[in-house]
Amino acid sequence: xxxxxxxxxxxxxxxLFKKAAEGQKRTISNYIEYATLNYTAGEAIVDDxxxxxxxxxxxxxxxxxxxxxxxxxxxxx
Numbered sequence: 437x438x439x440x441x442x443x444x445x446x447x448x449x450x451x452l453f454k455k456a457a458e459g460q461k462r463t464i465s466n467y468i469e470y471a472t473l474n475y476t477a478g479e480a481i482v483d484d485x486x487x488x489x490x491x492x493x494x495x496x497x498x499x500x501x502x503x504x505x506x507x508x509x510x511x512x513x
Contacts, residue, residue, distance in 0.1 A: 450464075453468060
């Protein structure tokens with residue numbers, strides 16, 4: 437079941453959304469829903485390949501911190 441929410445927008449933001457919605461022949465509420473879903477799916481969710489990279493990066497960071505704690509490092513520069 438659809439839910440209704442209230443969103444407070446500054447006039448310039450409202451005008452931007454209105455123009456964008458008109459350009460896509462959508463209502464403002466439909467445009468905000470579409471844009472929010474598009475952003476969430478594209479930017480806020482990590483896919484499996486990205487998660488693997490992050491986990492490897494985390495392992496590398498932990499190893500680096502362990503090396504620093506053990507004195508296995510040299511300052512270059």
